[in-house]
Amino acid sequence: MSDKGFCDLHTHTIASDGSDSPSDLIKKAKEAGLRAVAITDHDTLAGLTEARDACSKYEIELVPGIELSLLGPRGNMHLLGYYIDPDSKELQKVLDGVQKARAERNPKILNLLKGLGIDIKMSELEQMAKGGQIGRPHIARAMVEKGYVKNVSQAFDRYLKKDGPAYAPKSILEPKEAIEAIHKAGGVAVLAHPISLEPEPLTLLDGFIKTWTQYGLDGIECYYSEHSPDFTEYCLNLCRKFGLITTGGSDYHGKAKPYIKLGVGKGNLSIPYELVEGLKERLQSVRNADS
Numbered sequence: 691m692s693d694k695g696f697c698d699l700h701t702h703t704i705a706s707d708g709s710d711s712p713s714d715l716i717k718k719a720k721e722a723g724l725r726a727v728a729i730t731d732h733d734t735l736a737g738l739t740e741a742r743d744a745c746s747k748y749e750i751e752l753v754p755g756i757e758l759s760l761l762g763p764r765g766n767m768h769l770l771g772y773y774i775d776p777d778s779k780e781l782q783k784v785l786d787g788v789q790k791a792r793a794e795r796n797p798k799i800l801n802l803l804k805g806l807g808i809d810i811k812m813s814e815l816e817q818m819a820k821g822g823q824i825g826r827p828h829i830a831r832a833m834v835e836k837g838y839v840k841n842v843s844q845a846f847d848r849y850l851k852k853d854g855p856a857y858a859p860k861s862i863l864e865p866k867e868a869i870e871a872i873h874k875a876g877g878v879a880v881l882a883h884p885i886s887l888e889p890e891p892l893t894l895l896d897g898f899i900k901t902w903t904q905y906g907l908d909g910i911e912c913y914y915s916e917h918s919p920d921f922t923e924y925c926l927n928l929c930r931k932f933g934l935i936t937t938g939g940s941d942y943h944g945k946a947k948p949y950i951k952l953g954v955g956k957g958n959l960s961i962p963y964e965l966v967e968g969l970k971e972r973l974q975s976v977r978n979a980d981s
Contacts, residue, residue, distance in 0.1 A: 699730070703729060707822075707825035707943060719748075757771075780874050781875040799826070808833060826850045829850065869906045878908045879908050899934075
């Protein structure tokens with residue numbers, strides 16, 4: 691039990707592919723008893739202003755963040771950026787390119803689905819996204835609503851997952867470029883959910899982390915909804931080995947991932963607030979190195 695409370699450092703709002711507004715997510719975080727929450731929408735900073743206002747209202751600490759989509763050694767991978775400057779022109783230039791690639795991906799997926807007898811229209815997704823970015827979770831929810839699949843998980847398992855019949859890649863950033871972009875925006879760069887890299891054998895992950903640490907990687911998301919206790923411990927050992935900080939998050943998306951609950955994931959998470967303090971210490975080190 692943490693004496694300082696708990697946090698969730700990986701959540702998504704309607705600004706990307708979650709179903710909650712930033713205000714609603716912060717309210718739920720307060721109701722869940724969290725002391726701090728990070729908004730880490732995919733390739734956008736659009737939800738941070740509303741989230742900051744809501745945090746003031748509900749007296750909960752905001753960790754401003756983002757989740758960047760990258761080209762990794764096993765296909766798509768993700769990098770979390772924390773405490774970035776939302777007004778960074780250099781970062782926005784990077785995001786413009788990433789968002790363009792994301793927008794071009796969605797029609798490709800819809801065309802693949804149409805060839806499989808599944809008719810989802812872009813206008814339906816736009817209505818669902820309510821002005822936010824459109825991603826695979828929106829497509830999955832539309833498939834559920836139109837009766838093509840029973841639930842979101844089935845949509846991904848049968849059609850939308852990597853190597854699925856309606857999968858299309860979207861990433862254009864390399865890890866080195868993304869880490870540099872986060873640092874230039876004054877932030878801390880953390881590898882998101884390393885289990886998604888499919889590191890088999892696990893020693894592959896050592897090599898990945900060694901390389902990315904040389905690029906400036908600051909930490910690893912060790913505590914995550916899909917990580918087993920053994921894999922979590924392996925990641926913690928990597929942090930010790932390479933001098934990296936530890937973070938953790940649920941990857942909450944609301945209705946897009948109904949089996950993931952804010953703050954606790956699948957019920958297997960309790961992320962201590964001390965990890966926020968570790969982020970702040972690393973942030974100061976990064977900024978001192980750049981000054």
